[in-house]
Amino acid sequence: MPNTLRRAAALLIGAVLAAAVHAADTGPRGHVDAVADAIADHYFDAARGQRIADDLRRDADAGRFDALQDPVALADDLTARLRPLDRHFRVRWSADGDAPIAGAPGPRRPMEPSTSGGIVKVEVLPGNIGYLQLDQFAHFDFDDAQAPARKAIDAALAQLSATDSMIVDVRNNRGGSPHMVGYLVSAFVAASADPYNRFHTRTRTFSEAPAKRYAHPRTDVPLYVLINAKTGSAAESFAYTLKSAGRATVIGQPSAGAANPGGIIDIGDGFSVFVSNGTPINPNTGGNWEATGVAPDVAVAPETALDVALLRARKNG
Template sequence: MPKLLRAVALLCLTAFVLPASAAHAAPVPRERVDAVADAIAANYFDPARGKAIADELRRDAAGGAFDTLAPQALADALTARLRPLDRHFRVRWNGDGAAMPAHVAGSRRPSPQANHGIVAAETLAGDIGHLRLGEFAHFEFEDADAPAREAIDAALASLSGTRAVIVDLRGCRGGSPNMVGYLASAFVAPGADIYNTFRTRGQALSEAPRVPYAAPRTKVPLYVVVDGGTGSAAESFAYTLQSAGRATVVGERSAGAANPGATIDVGDGFSVFVSDGSPVNPITRTNWERTGVVPNVAATSLDALDAALRLARATR
């Protein structure tokens, strides 16, 4: 066979063999999907369900569902695939390949905001207290001088003479269960059995504060304003007091993200938020996952505060 024909034949043979050989090696997207699945299987609060979710994800990947996706598109596709199963699931990709921050919205210890998440603490016309939160800032009960607790104490004290209180949680994505329990205790009797218990793989953790608010206002008319941007710990506050019959919830149905957890680095700039706990309310025996908190009084996000003010001003 002439040399040129032999070279062409060898080239064709190589072109034919390489794809077959490459088929035995998992494409990089499959490796990332497998790492995400491992994180879910190892950390999801319900081990059996976590394994089932991980197995289904691996089957999708083995079928080539993600093979052609670039990193950001892969993160988005995985988030879209997982979010209907748990509203806290989120896959992120950090383009520089560095590990993602350990705590994000929905985590038990979110990063602090200015003034510890307190956006406003003011008295509005009609002698109505308005407390708006952008975050439920974390503090440890053992820390007697915790700045976040001092800040919420000061805010509540500034509203202590008002004839009604509105807690405005529109756009509040969540935060710390410790702050949820502590703020709720400012409106119920000490020892009230209203607090959620979080079921995890190894233990049950209560949202009941170990050190409740010192001067609760158990009779003040209370309204909680929510919208579609109200999530996680913010929903917990609204759901807890609504279920106890202690607050009227006004606004839009909330996000429906009940299960807290943490962000897990799975390599190559990818991370996944996995829920490692799920709340159970002592009154409803369930939670607000996927259903959201359903308002007692419906109003658009823009109109919700005005609607709550009208209700508060009409209260005798």
Template sequence: MKAPVPALGFIAALFLAASPALARQAEAPAAPRVVVGQVAAAIRDAYFDPAKAETIAAALEAEAAAGRYDALTDPRDLETALTARLEPFDQHFSVGKPAPSTPAAAPSSGAASGLAPVPFPVVAARGGQGFRAVQILPGNVGLIDMRMFADFEGPNDPARRQADAALQMVSGADAVIFDLRNNGGGSPAMVGYLVSAFVGPDADVYNRFHSRDGEASEAPAQPYAAPRLDVPVYILISGRTGSAAEAFAYTMQAAKRAVVVGETSGGAANPGGPVFTPSGYRVFISTGSPTNPLTGGNWEQVGVRPDVAVPAEEALETAWKAALAGQANAAPAAATQAAWVREALDAKPAAFDPAPYLGAYGASVIQASADGLTWKNERRPAWRLRPLSPDLFFDVDEPYRRIRFVRDDAGRVTALEILDSQTGVSRLLRRAA
């Protein structure tokens, strides 16, 4: 059995922050020099690199002795200053405010001072175990929106079952997109398991974590049972993408199993967890550091660099279009649908006169909207139409569908045709006003 890997980033922080250690706090805020000394001692004792730990701790102690932090008597200001001072050494470093000495009353919706950490299992359970949404985009492109990498140990744990459900839903997709643009990290157990869904069972691609206690691997003890070795994978990242989310993107990129799209990620590679000082401060300290067997390095401080660099807000559409372009040589029906969807995504807003199109067609009606047309067929939901070319419009919500208006020799609109890349063509005559 593989040695366990310490959880990455905020997962460990949330879990341990909800432990009984939160109850420990001095009766009054400790003096800044005392707090800084305790933070330095914690780093010296726990940071994965003893030599670097000594350098960091000595620097903090010297600064405290010189009075650098004396004016920061409000714990909130002190924690902010210490976090800013430590982050250049390691992106996972953070210093949290002291825990309350007594449980706080439930805050009102507008209050912040009474908020307390929520146990991680509650956070994960209320957040779909990190899976915000799983869907099939038009053109048969799977999209998995993840907001955390939840932890699990066995196949029956909720997070593992949720991962299996997400992977099953996209198992027939022609490409898969992971949206990690708002994912701050989590557990290496989920990282390794998701990687195993796209590489062979013997692939040597997993990060190895080095700590004072030895080495551990991110490889799953039980890999995904039916990996898809050839399906195109795209991973969306941003400056918010951190820790375990970066580990997944970095590993898949290094293994040449994913195209990473978006902006350079946060650069927090080293896993760890919180240590509580005698004065009640919570210090997140990295206790390990990963090395990828394919690159010989990791993403600490530099982040994961995208293969396709675009603003984060454009990453999904960019990856979606790339996934559709990859279907050009698919079976005719699939290729046509993918081409139509991509054509709609590429369409630019265009001014047009709606008047010639308005009116009744069979039992349906065309009406003007603020930014195009709508087609309402009896009691069915209306299609939102945008122009592609003169007399040709696409359905915004299902872009593999078109409405084409037919004109007579005099240029009057006399009918409309419903074009569906899946079901074919139907025609409705225009009714007299």
């Protein structure tokens, strides 16, 4: 056999053996290695992702995870280890092994079709104060004029269009789609304004500005946004964008601090990991709310935030 063929055969055999060893290692070290691979391959900051992955592998090689034979315990331990590095990191295990596959930056969590637009409540409160409560930022396609979520938010804004002030309540709202974030922000800023976050990935940059803006923005209505520690991701983006533009007074407690969007990667054997593959930069602050959360303008206990907003709205409009 010629030397070149021998070398090629040796390389092929080595690769097959290495793959077999990796496939056979389905214990904690193998699962940690798979998590590390996902982070190294997909994290928006390639150099930092590689460092995080290298640290995980080093700890695994030292036996740090060997005692965690229960998959739920291993997933929880890895999540606790990774979350301080990025608030969106999350490792999960499912007996069904049906984790969704990661996509490009976009929805901050997998979104189910919504006919309500994430709207929990729409009311005109005493004093002619508009109140809109959202438990998610539902996704819709701007090319679909009949999208239920788009129609729902348009109807809510129309119902509140004659109010003297507005309160948008995103307490306990864990996030959702940047399409809805940009669209709802556009309901309160001038059509010419550009307060929208820019998202940076390994390969591109794009804006949260909506492809189609709300047709009748209320640029002068006094606006209050309510947040708490469970306000996360896209809901934080909404509050942060309006606060940074000087367009809203944010009331409550600091939010969760999960700024970086991404997706869920199925790594096999029932394990999945959420990896951030983008990061936002706000044009007014030059930064974002990762780890720190959105700081309220008026810090109060979250259960009193609505009462405080109502008092301010009635006093100041």
